[in-house]
């Protein structure tokens with residue numbers, strides 16, 4: 641297996657759609673998922689670099705593993721469900737502290753998933769596959785979390801990390817709304833993050849191998865054809 645040059649980690653409460661986002665991006669489809677046990681990763685070639693993308697379990701019982709997965713991470717994607725205010729609150733209450741082990745210059749993205757379920761999502765169609773318009777908008781519910789709430793959380797994260805807004809990407813750029821189901825903004829999310837982690841990978845490589853953690857801590861139970869371990 642190729643050695644990862646850098647690491648991106650998905651964190652967030654159970655059921656927000658972390659695994660579905662990763663499947664949508666890597667396998668180009670939305671499929672049934674089972675709640676993640678422990679963690680799993682994919683390798684993505686991005687230019688000359690291999691980026692490992694870690695999917696973690698949101699279930700409380702696996703919480704202790706979170707900081708191990710975050711160790712040395714170049715980016716953390718904090719994921720919530722736009723239809724659950726609680727899932728946004730959990731990011732601050734339960735998941736943010738896990739990122740203490742990430743790289744000092746780690747990039748943070750905040751992602752509100754499942755916009756297809758609400759009636760005020762930014763765009764009702766599938767950006768990647770415009771022919772697949774989301775049907776049945778009458779059955780949609782009012783979105784519970786506004787993008788402004790995510791932006792406010794991003795600003796709190798900067799305070800927590802003692803970072804100056806001037807030195808990091810703007811909140812508006814790092815708060816995304818997606819649908820793993822339709823594919824809406826999923827490529828945009830991952831590719832924006834990958835572009836941003838390249839300079840971090842370059843720095844980590846220049847500083848030596850100890851900064852780029854990785855999967856040696858993790859003993860996958862089984863390996864699938866796609867290279868994803870579960």
Ligand SMILES: Nc1nc2c(ncn2[C@@H]2O[C@H](COP(=O)(O)OP(=O)(O)OP(=O)(O)O)[C@@H](O)[C@H]2O)c(=O)[nH]1
Pocket residue numbers: 652653654655656657658659660661671672673674675676677696697698699753754755756757818819820821822
């Ligand atoms: N409508 C809709 N459902 C989604 C979307 N993303 C995920 N789901 C559904 O939400 C449920 C949970 O998705 P997962 O991807 O397993 O969630 P997870 O965050 O990985 O959950 P854990 O592994 O338990 O932490 C599944 O039934 C998915 O089909 C989405 O964008 N829209």
Ligand SMILES: [Mg+2]
Pocket residue numbers: 658659660673674675676695696697698
């Ligand atoms: Mg999962």
